Amino acid sequence: MALAANAAFAQTSDSDYRLSSVTLSSGESALSNGIGGSVTVTNATETLYFQVAANYVQFMYGRNYGCAYVAGSGGFFDNTPWIGPYVVVQPLKYLTFTTWEGVSAGAGGDPSWKGRFFFAYNNATIDLGPAYVAYTVLHYQRDVVNNLPGAGLNVPLGKRFRWVIGCDYSLRDHKPLFASSLTYTF
16 A cells, blocks of 8 residues: 555656666565565656565665665664665666665664665676676675575566566575566656
């Protein structure tokens, strides 16, 4: 219900913000597990992003600066608040680098007033048209760093829908992680 209220506000506000996309996702990836959803609201220079899933809720607010996108992010993961910067650099149309780091108030599932390292996510993606290849390095709390090579497909379904299906392979856990999402763009 909160998502619907936010979407309605974005469409009827006097500002130049507009509802840009809505996504439903499922599966397991470097950053998510299970079913989730997200809403993106934009104007000419800013992006607001809100995402919910079974054990987390998060938001981002950012701006484009040439070939870079810089955002502040935060949320709750297993009842533990966190914040951190999010930066995407796209020096070439087909090449994207992402870095995202967070600090939290306690450990996931064990909130406290003690600040601590929460995660570091670094990714390089090469876009090959409808396909992509990626390499992700994920460090989460005190877990051993996880390297995840991956690949996937971006499949347009008409003018407004896009289906993404991908697989990362966890070199740390020796298992594939399959995920999929369906996005409607306004």
